[in-house]
Amino acid sequence: MVRLKDSLEIRNLAVDVDGRHVLKDVNLMIEKGETHVLLGPNGSGKTTLLLSILGLSRYNIVRGEIIFKGKDITDLPTHERVKMGIGIAFQNPPVIRGVSLGTMLNICMGKKTAEITDEAVKLAKELNFSEDFLTRDVNYGFSGGEIKRSEIMQLIAQQPNFVMLDEPDSGVDIENMELIGRMMGKLLQRDLIPSKREKMGLIITHLATILDYIHADRAHVMLKGKIACSGYPREILAGVRRNGYEGCIRTCQENNNNTNVTNCNYNKV
Amino acid sequence: MSDKYSSNDKKDEDYKEDLLKVGFDIEEKNRAGSYLQVNHSVSVERSNIEDVEILNTVDALKKYDWLEDYWWKAVSPDKDEYTKEAEINQNYGYFIHVKPGAKVDFPIQSCLFISKEGTHQNVHNIIIVEEGAEVHIITGCSALHGVNNAFHIGVSEMYVKKGAKLTFTMIHLWGPEIFVRPRTGVIVEEDGIYVSNYVCMNPVKDLQMSPVTYCGKNATALYQTVLYASEDSKMDVGSVIYLNGENSKTEVISRTVARDNSEAIVRGNIIGKNKGIKGHLECRGLMLSDGAVIHAIPELRAETADADLSHEAAVGKISEEEIEYLMSRGLDKEEAASVIVRGFLNVDIKDLPKQLEEEIQKKIDLSAAGI
Ligand SMILES: Nc1ncnc2c1ncn2[C@@H]1O[C@H](COP(=O)(O)OP(=O)(O)OP(=O)(O)O)[C@@H](O)[C@H]1O
Ligand SMILES: [Mg+2]
Numbered sequence: 072m073v074r075l076k077d078s079l080e081i082r083n084l085a086v087d088v089d090g091r092h093v094l095k096d097v098n099l100m101i102e103k104g105e106t107h108v109l110l111g112p113n114g115s116g117k118t119t120l121l122l123s124i125l126g127l128s129r130y131n132i133v134r135g136e137i138i139f140k141g142k143d144i145t146d147l148p149t150h151e152r153v154k155m156g157i158g159i160a161f162q163n164p165p166v167i168r169g170v171s172l173g174t175m176l177n178i179c180m181g182k183k184t185a186e187i188t189d190e191a192v193k194l195a196k197e198l199n200f201s202e203d204f205l206t207r208d209v210n211y212g213f214s215g216g217e218i219k220r221s222e223i224m225q226l227i228a229q230q231p232n233f234v235m236l237d238e239p240d241s242g243v244d245i246e247n248m249e250l251i252g253r254m255m256g257k258l259l260q261r262d263l264i265p266s267k268r269e270k271m272g273l274i275i276t277h278l279a280t281i282l283d284y285i286h287a288d289r290a291h292v293m294l295k296g297k298i299a300c301s302g303y304p305r306e307i308l309a310g311v312r313r314n315g316y317e318g319c320i321r322t323c324q325e326n327n328n329n330t331n332v333t334n335c336n337y338n339k340v
Numbered sequence: 341m342s343d344k345y346s347s348n349d350k351k352d353e354d355y356k357e358d359l360l361k362v363g364f365d366i367e368e369k370n371r372a373g374s375y376l377q378v379n380h381s382v383s384v385e386r387s388n389i390e391d392v393e394i395l396n397t398v399d400a401l402k403k404y405d406w407l408e409d410y411w412w413k414a415v416s417p418d419k420d421e422y423t424k425e426a427e428i429n430q431n432y433g434y435f436i437h438v439k440p441g442a443k444v445d446f447p448i449q450s451c452l453f454i455s456k457e458g459t460h461q462n463v464h465n466i467i468i469v470e471e472g473a474e475v476h477i478i479t480g481c482s483a484l485h486g487v488n489n490a491f492h493i494g495v496s497e498m499y500v501k502k503g504a505k506l507t508f509t510m511i512h513l514w515g516p517e518i519f520v521r522p523r524t525g526v527i528v529e530e531d532g533i534y535v536s537n538y539v540c541m542n543p544v545k546d547l548q549m550s551p552v553t554y555c556g557k558n559a560t561a562l563y564q565t566v567l568y569a570s571e572d573s574k575m576d577v578g579s580v581i582y583l584n585g586e587n588s589k590t591e592v593i594s595r596t597v598a599r600d601n602s603e604a605i606v607r608g609n610i611i612g613k614n615k616g617i618k619g620h621l622e623c624r625g626l627m628l629s630d631g632a633v634i635h636a637i638p639e640l641r642a643e644t645a646d647a648d649l650s651h652e653a654a655v656g657k658i659s660e661e662e663i664e665y666l667m668s669r670g671l672d673k674e675e676a677a678s679v680i681v682r683g684f685l686n687v688d689i690k691d692l693p694k695q696l697e698e699e700i701q702k703k704i705d706l707s708a709a710g711i
Binding site: 208 | 659660661662664665666667668669670671672673679680682683684685686
């Protein structure tokens with residue numbers, strides 16, 4: 072089997088969380104320059120998949136492998152995965168008292184200082200944050216929308232090759248949605264022509280709005296710890312709207328029967 | 341420099357570095373005045389401005405009859421065996437007097453230093469900040485590295501008059517064999533403000549203190565304490581605040597890190613005795629080793645119907661979730677832990693001299709790095 076460079080591949084992944092089988096048999100392939108979206112009902116295992124790719128200790132990989140840039144990273148500690156170019160915007164990041172958002176940006180940029188740097192201030196401005204905001208303890212008293220922007224700002228400071236975003240659009244107002252959409256697009260090089268794109272992305276979302284800003288290459292629906300269907304984002308989304316998440320398999324079958332341009336795949340859950 | 345009392349073989353110059361570590365700059369850059377006592381000898385007692393007088397308390401008592409009205413009035417000599425010892429065998433201590441309305445721009449520095457093996461240093465200090473005056477006093481207490489078996493008793497009586505403000509920052513840098521018993525009483529009159537900052541980051545054999553503050557009408561008392569207990573240190577540090585006057589208020593914040601086989605008891609006690617009083621205790625502890633102990637004892641006592649007193653105490657280990665958050669930004673586990681400890685101890689102390697701030701930061705970095 073050829074292992075593609077600059078891609079993320081997940082094979083037969085099964086993950087337990089605190090003794091519960093949350094992910095059962097996940098297969099996923101994201102190639103250089105591609106951005107995928109991950110849909111699915113609450114509790115289906117989307118966040119679990121992202122945090123397993125990140126390698127957090129609670130996520131116990133019982134089977135399968137994660138291959139990034141041709142290397143099996145299944146047993147690598149988180150910070151080494153990050154050094155290889157994996158980055159994430161968390162759904163619910165923790166507060167760290169006494170550690171400012173400015174310090175977090177420095178850490179993301181690999182700088183050792185606790186002072187607020189010019190680059191940090193410039194970045195904050197781009198994300199509609201005041202300089203003052205950078206002195207606040209990270210995530211302490213941040214509003215829902217501020218957390219989303221702060222997470223994306225940290226990713227921009229970090230510039231990962233593979234960007235994971237866990238519901239970056241939840242609870243964001245219309246104006247900030249525009250801003251976030253634009254920043255994400257830049258982060259994922261969606262402003263370049265496809266052949267020039269190098270960054271990869273995986274975005275969890277419940278909303279379709281994000282697809283107005285990020286024209287993703289592929290969408291997947293997760294159901295009960297498995298990827299049930301995959302296909303063109305518009306088709307998958309239309310199907311979910313029509314038949315619900317559970318109905319995506321049926322939708323896939325319909326699509327495949329009606330046309331031969333679809334690329335809908337499905338697995339029985 | 342006055343060497344009136346200097347009976348040491350060594351000069352202050354020789355301790356320059358040790359003194360700087362507790363914020364005492366013998367070159368007096370940006371200081372309004374200085375008091376330095378080494379063992380039982382007063383080595384510097386000087387004010388650089390007219391509105392402030394600095395003397396040792398033995399001479400001050402001779403000079404001013406009225407000082408009797410402040411002597412043993414905020415602390416009782418019968419409080420315990422240590423106050424008794426200080427009454428019988430006093431070895432100087434400082435008298436700092438700030439004239440009415442004076443706004444002292446630069447901090448006044450003082451240092452009580454132990455350089456000799458077996459020293460029992462019993463000082464008795466008096467601070468009087470007259471009506472409407474404002475001052476920051478930084479006091480460092482320290483022992484020369486390698487001194488064993490020393491004993492420090494420090495009685496401090498502080499008087500913050502009507503509308504005055506005293507910021508009192510105390511840095512302790514003892515050693516693993518030093519026994520320390522400060523005994524402090526603070527009387528804050530109407531509209532007065534007392535701000536206490538206390539930092540103790542180095543090992544000490546046995547430290548116990550519980551300064552008592554009495555707040556008058558509309559008076560405010562703020563306490564910030566940072567303790568880093570390591571090795572076999574025993575620290576028992578608290579603050580007792582009597583909200584005696586109407587609308588008086590207080591906030592007491594402490595951060596304690598304990599590791600190795602140390603034991604830290606952190607107390608706070610607010611007693612609300614009048615209308616409209618308000619007080620809050622915040623006590624947070626971070627455990628770094630199984631052999632260490634943190635014992636948080638917050639106490640509140642309300643004696644009026646409209647008292648508003650609260651406390652929050654939390655002791656725990658470094659959160660795994662916080663570690664992993666930092667790891668997901670590229671830090672390894674140890675780096676992440678040290679960033680968290682640094683943040684935990686990062687209480688904002690205003691107006692610290694740069695060197696002292698750097699010194700404290702360095703200590704935090706060192707201790708955080710040793711996890
Ligand atoms: N510590 C745990 N112990 C037991 N079950 C857990 C634990 N952590 C997560 N789970 C379960 O794993 C399942 C998947 O959770 P996950 O957070 O991955 O869902 P999700 O698809 O991201 O949902 P949402 O859309 O609500 O964010 C849920 O049923 C959740 O309750
Ligand atoms: Mg989730």
